[in-house]
Amino acid sequence: MAVLPILEFPDPRLRIRAEPVRAFDASLQQLVTDMFETMYGANGVGLAATQVNVHQRVLVADMSDERNQPLALINPQILEKDGSQVYQEGCLSFPGLYADVTRALRVRVRAQDVHGGEITVEADGPLAVCIQHEMDHLEGKVFVDYLSSLKRALLLKRLDKQRKQAATA
Numbered sequence: 416m417a418v419l420p421i422l423e424f425p426d427p428r429l430r431i432r433a434e435p436v437r438a439f440d441a442s443l444q445q446l447v448t449d450m451f452e453t454m455y456g457a458n459g460v461g462l463a464a465t466q467v468n469v470h471q472r473v474l475v476a477d478m479s480d481e482r483n484q485p486l487a488l489i490n491p492q493i494l495e496k497d498g499s500q501v502y503q504e505g506c507l508s509f510p511g512l513y514a515d516v517t518r519a520l521r522v523r524v525r526a527q528d529v530h531g532g533e534i535t536v537e538a539d540g541p542l543a544v545c546i547q548h549e550m551d552h553l554e555g556k557v558f559v560d561y562l563s564s565l566k567r568a569l570l571l572k573r574l575d576k577q578r579k580q581a582a583t584a
């Protein structure tokens with residue numbers, strides 16, 4: 416078990432596109448265990464392998480208040496999506512930064528579990544947001560990519576300022 420370091424923007428490794436998982440072996444199980452530990456340790460609701468510098472198509476999530484509904488998706492693919500919702504998103508790779516993003520309201524996702532078994536997940540609301548956010552990470556995409564360039568510049572400037580203040584505090 417290990418808490419892994421989380422890459423932070425603007426680390427270029429956040430832009431790497433993840434490769435499909437082929438081996439459902441002990442090292443995959445270890446990765447998933449470590450990702451849950453890292454996500455829970457950081458009080459996150461989701462985590463993509465990309466964020467811990469592993470460029471394989473693996474994501475974990477837990478939207479429950481009790482932190483007892485772990486969901487691990489390997490090689491996830493969106494089969495269907497519909498509707499739209501605006502949700503204020505954050506990201507462990509952008510500590511302290513939040514912005515409204517518009518995404519599908521509902522998604523139907525086909526994925527594999529840690530043992531390679533096929534699973535289908537239907538999600539709406541916040542879980543659907545989280546799954547889409549994590550699947551973006553696997554493509555090298557991050558939530559600020561959805562903002563207008565003006566809004567993105569403003570928020571990233573604020574992030575920079577927070578970091579400088581934290582460094583001199």
Ligand code: GNR
Pocket residue numbers: 458459460461462463466503504505506507508544545548549552
């Ligand atoms: O912990 C997280 N919270 C969150 C809040 C709103 C929308 C998406 C998220 S995901 C984020 C964890 C993270 O960065 N996952 O990639």
Ligand code: NI
Pocket residue numbers: 505506507508548552
């Ligand atoms: Ni994120």
